[in-house]
Amino acid sequence: AAGVIQSPRHLIKEKRETATLKCYPIPRHDTVYWYQQGPGQDPQFLISFYEKMQSDKGSIPDRFSAQQFSDYHSELNMSSLELGDSALYFCASSLGGGTSPLHFGNGTRLTVT
Amino acid sequence: AQKITQTQPGMFVQEKEAVTLDCTYDTSDQSYGLFWYKQPSSGEMIFLIYQGSYDEQNATEGRYSLNFQKARKSANLVISASQLGDSAMYFCATRPMEYGNKLVFGAGTILRVKS
Secondary structure: OOOOEEEOOEEEEOOOOOEEEEEEOOOOOOEEEEEEEOOOOOOEEEEEEEOOEEEEEOOOOOOEEEEEOOOOOEEEEEOOOOHHHOEEEEEEEEOOOOOOOOEEOOOEEEEEO | OOOEEOOOOEEEEEOOOOEEEOOEEOOOOOOOEEEEEEEOOOOOOEEEEEEEOOOOOOOEEOOEEEEEEOOOOEEEEEEOOOOHHHOEEEEEEEOOHHHOOOOEEOOOEEEEEEO
């Protein structure tokens, strides 16, 4: 079965650089989510899109932005990177409401040096 | 308010034995779901099992089962016949309506399977 595809798997950037993470959700899933997971922490919600419209926003810094495109793929753009942005970034997708599971991609491990 | 509580930061289990990972939750939703995810050291987040609040039977998926006690608001994960590959972080999660149905995780339990 098709899964959520994220790219790249690993990314190394320097402070103040920009980064773009890509996500291809499971076909026909109507909602895409972005999560950030710091070392030893549980994943924290950043932002979500329902049918290509932003549906919810969590603790996402103003330096970050995201969008979902007409082909349903999503991108998370991060600018002015800081050391504290080093984390595992997950994209997930789901179909339906609160009783449906989120299916996660393999994540992008971002290291900011 | 904490929605998901996992009180065991770490657990050890002998290979081939069963282990229970605890999860309690707090919700005012009438209909809700509880999810368990596995995160191995390689980092991916793997969906394991789902329990709906109105499901009369405890959910099972292969060696995973959920011990769901609605009145006690607990949804413990039981892994039978543990294998070395079960060593991972395990997260309990739910999607509260008051949080816009986004997935909210507990702090996780690290499970180590000993040979």
